[in-house]
Amino acid sequence: MKKKIAIxxxxxxxxxxxIEIIKKDKKEFDIILLTADKNYTDLYxxxxxxxxxNLIITNKESFKxxxxxxxxKINIFNNYNSFNNIFKKKIDxxxxxxxxxxxLIPTIKIxxxxxxxxxxxxxxxxxxxxxxxxDLKRFNTEFVPVDSEHFSIFYALQGNKISxxxxxxxxxxxxxxxxxxxxxxxxxxxxxxxxxxxxxxxKKISIDSATxxxxxxxxxxxxxxxxxxYHQLDILVHPTSYIHAITKFKDGMIKIIAHDTNMKIxxxxxxxxxxxxxxxxxxxxxxxxxxxxxxxxxTKKFSSxxxxxxxxxxxxxxxxxxxxxxxxxxxxxxxxxxxFIDIIYLxxxxxxxxxxxxxxxxxxxxxxxxxxxxxxxxxxxxKIIN
Numbered sequence: 001m002k003k004k005i006a007i008x009x010x011x012x013x014x015x016x017x018x019i020e021i022i023k024k025d026k027k028e029f030d031i032i033l034l035t036a037d038k039n040y041t042d043l044y045x046x047x048x049x050x051x052x053x054n055l056i057i058t059n060k061e062s063f064k065x066x067x068x069x070x071x072x073k074i075n076i077f078n079n080y081n082s083f084n085n086i087f088k089k090k091i092d093x094x095x096x097x098x099x100x101x102x103x104l105i106p107t108i109k110i111x112x113x114x115x116x117x118x119x120x121x122x123x124x125x126x127x128x129x130x131x132x133x134x135d136l137k138r139f140n141t142e143f144v145p146v147d148s149e150h151f152s153i154f155y156a157l158q159g160n161k162i163s164x165x166x167x168x169x170x171x172x173x174x175x176x177x178x179x180x181x182x183x184x185x186x187x188x189x190x191x192x193x194x195x196x197x198x199x200x201x202x203k204k205i206s207i208d209s210a211t212x213x214x215x216x217x218x219x220x221x222x223x224x225x226x227x228x229x230y231h232q233l234d235i236l237v238h239p240t241s242y243i244h245a246i247t248k249f250k251d252g253m254i255k256i257i258a259h260d261t262n263m264k265i266x267x268x269x270x271x272x273x274x275x276x277x278x279x280x281x282x283x284x285x286x287x288x289x290x291x292x293x294x295x296x297x298x299t300k301k302f303s304s305x306x307x308x309x310x311x312x313x314x315x316x317x318x319x320x321x322x323x324x325x326x327x328x329x330x331x332x333x334x335x336x337x338x339x340f341i342d343i344i345y346l347x348x349x350x351x352x353x354x355x356x357x358x359x360x361x362x363x364x365x366x367x368x369x370x371x372x373x374x375x376x377x378x379x380x381x382x383k384i385i386n
Contacts, residue, residue: 004091006033008106011042014097014120018267040066054086080106087113096121104128111135118270120146122217127320127370129224144270149218151266152245152257162226169246170218171238173198175209182301188340198241198261207330211344212302220319229313237295242288304344317359324377325350
């Protein structure tokens with residue numbers, strides 16, 4: 001019997017990678033749903049290739065354009081309220097890879113419709129893990145993290161218990177600015193900040209990698225997913241990105257998880273977990289293993305990692321504020337309204353505000369309260385810039 005699956009954000013890098021995997025094994029899968037925001041051309045082509053019967057495209061103009069296409073026997077929707085019409089019973093697998101905070105609502109809405117959900121959306125996990133976790137339990141849905149670091153921890157924990165974890169190190173390549181002195185950060189151009197040495201990623205996540213905010217977010221994710229304390233988590237700079245996570249257990253054992261710098265590997269394993277399947281990968285790179293070159297983060301250069309020390313171990317609205325503020329500041333940089341060095345400088349200035357720090361004592365609420373925080377963030381950013 002074919003596995004029934006859905007891909008939220010099928011036109012992004014994660015979605016496209018998953019589709020490439022599926023295309024090589026099409027007989028095993030029945031794609032029930034693909035979604036996108038604006039990219040109706042890619043969505044249309046994916047639907048034709050994979051014989052998909054349901055599409056959601058949220059941008060109104062793109063929705064109108066897609067409706068003009070010859071789409072026989074294909075249902076086209078404009079919002080996620082259509083899930084109840086699309087899914088008559090639980091499907092086997094969902095990939096949630098919509099970028100940004102806009103991925104939170106569909107991620108939560110679709111949990112009840114699937115046996116397993118793989119989440120590649122940082123913002124959904126950071127801002128809404130308390131809601132996701134509740135629904136995972138309520139609807140008996142299996143969860144798999146897709147980020148290479150978190151999947152590596154997840155993989156290392158097979159046959160072990162979270163309670164046995166002593167310390168986890170997430171690795172960071174150092175990004176495109178690893179070998180550039182801090183004094184040069186004020187002159188960093190967009191083209192330089194998005195030129196990641198190891199991974200092909202979108203502009204937003206590439207900028208986060210350049211500031212190391214991406215790694216700050218991954219620490220927050222790991223703390224939530226694996227129910228840890230911040231003192232149990234740390235970052236090591238590892239330029240080749242060959243090692244993704246190091247897990248030290250209380251019984252003295254250490255697991256080091258390595259794989260090629262290719263997101264196909266965690267995505268493939270999230271899809272085929274509990275099955276014996278092969279994926280074509282490179283041979284073990286002895287040269288990289290001999291020169292791992294781990295280093296502590298230079299916090300004077302990458303001051304973003306200092307933010308971790310400001311975070312409470314209990315879930316709070318402060319993490320959501322940081323995610324939303326960083327999103328807006330990165331967007332202003334991409335619009336050439338801020339300098340690269342301003343992103344973290346302004347983010348730290350915002351966090352130092354009493355009104356913002358008070359969020360560390362407030363529990364995150366429902367979806368609407370999380371999304372509505374965006375207005376508060378915009379107000380604070382406008383005030384601090386003006």
